[in-house]
Amino acid sequence: MIHSLPALPYSPDALAPVLSAETIDFHYGKHFQTYIDNLNRMIEGSPYEDMEIEEIVMKAGGAVFNNAAQAWNHNFYFQTLSPSPVEIPAVLEEKLVKAFGSVADFKTEFNKAAATLFGSGWAWLCKDKDENLVIVQTQNADNPMTQGLKPLLTVDVWEHAYYIDYRNRRAAYLEAIWNLIDWEKVAGRL
Numbered sequence: 001m002i003h004s005l006p007a008l009p010y011s012p013d014a015l016a017p018v019l020s021a022e023t024i025d026f027h028y029g030k031h032f033q034t035y036i037d038n039l040n041r042m043i044e045g046s047p048y049e050d051m052e053i054e055e056i057v058m059k060a061g062g063a064v065f066n067n068a069a070q071a072w073n074h075n076f077y078f079q080t081l082s083p084s085p086v087e088i089p090a091v092l093e094e095k096l097v098k099a100f101g102s103v104a105d106f107k108t109e110f111n112k113a114a115a116t117l118f119g120s121g122w123a124w125l126c127k128d129k130d131e132n133l134v135i136v137q138t139q140n141a142d143n144p145m146t147q148g149l150k151p152l153l154t155v156d157v158w159e160h161a162y163y164i165d166y167r168n169r170r171a172a173y174l175e176a177i178w179n180l181i182d183w184e185k186v187a188g189r190l
């Protein structure tokens, strides 16, 4: 199958000023598109040719894994953002309070994981096999599904995610991104 760039659920300028139209143009329109293009080129004539991206992530290694996982991760990230954020649904809030003490403590702990990730990667909120919420860092393209975790939320901390708008200020990006989280979608993944 030929994989294509999934449509955004908002217009490219709708996330400004947290994420500018220029950031979306480069991050979604160029970086994400390149992972999709690379994946399509690499899987042609291979055992991965007829698999959904999630299955490729679970089964592939090397460059095929890197491009499939980056495609999956970017879609998950962009689909979780919204220009009109909603309240955290009670079912999710209860779980965040149980796991981290409060929603504010969760955000602090998540941002600490995202800020201290050395180099390129992703910060995640996941559900483990025992239904507990956990915060996970992954390097480069890595995805927590390969560790048996269910992703609920991710924030991209590759420099290309924030450098146009925030330059080297990763912490400022991490503070601002909370204004764009679609908590209904996060809760829907529980």
Ligand code: MN
Pocket (backbone or CB within 6 Å): 027, 031, 074, 156, 158, 160, 161
């Ligand atoms: Mn990215």
